[in-house]
Amino acid sequence: MKKIKDPELFQKIKSFLTEYLPVIRAKSSNTINSYKIAINLYLMHIQQSKNVILSEVRKEDFNQADIIAFLNWLEQDRANSINTRNQRLVNIRQFCKYLMSSDMLSCAEYTMIQQISKKANLKTDNIVFLSIEEMKLLLKQPDTKKKTGIRDRFYLALLYDSGCRNQEILDLKLKDFVITGNAAELHILGKGKKYRVTPISKDVADIFVRYCDTFHLQKQLDEYIFYTKRNGITTQMSADNVARFMQKYEDQLRRIKPDITHLHPHLFRHTRAMHLYMAGMPLPLVSEWLGHSQLETTSIYARATTEMKRRAAEKITNAENSVFKAERFKYGNDDEVIKRLCGLA
16 A cells, blocks of 8 residues: 555545534534535546546645636536536535645635636526415415314415424424414524524414414423324324325415426425515525524524514514415515525525
């Protein structure tokens, strides 16, 4: 086995993946795996393009020219999509930042690497979302005379109102839905184990109370809000179950509105973000609402921002703008704002 020419580089790769990302940055295993794949691919590209073996790769191989060549290689030789190409760029750029902080990469070189732009993807610039009228129509589809209809309507309403990811909703327990007086909020442990608190409208809080009267008579706080029971065994509701009843309501809705877009959980997240934005909520606050921003994992910080988010949301929870009221939404659909929110895709 040949001696490694730059052992410090490989030591930094190891510490980046095993210490910096999981411990210091508290990244999830999926995120760490994404970085691992990107670095492996980059090392593979350097070996092929420079005709060297792995032990001969050096820190000097992390530079603007080689990274640009790597991105072209991903698209042309590996037929990766623009989204994948952009994600690999983010991963490699973050690793280079780590190298710079360790004095293994000059500030000037890192600045040049930072200048490499993501490539625009026209396919994802237009975000698909439901209009206020379509959301109102959808929430009327579940038959609330049936037990499953009560559950399905609450799930759809909460998914929209909270802007949560599907798995975040499925992971919720009764203790995470907090009602204090006339105010309600959702305590969410989101992607990357980031904690946030999101205000919930009174309409959805009322639906929650009615839902609990049917599904949680014992009100055991550690129970999952959404569950299924089979052969007397209670388990957390699955994403497959959500997909099944969404397909059911899509089929129903299509008889009324043939051009309705395909229903899937993330569509509700985009829809909520767009409705908040059109109601005047600033983009940074929309980002925080969705859990995209770097949030502190303490309840003090989360509660401090909850009231600010609640005030901003009042514009779409009043009688004029709410999905849950009969009045017409006063803001029309504006195609321009979609482009300004393309970061949600």
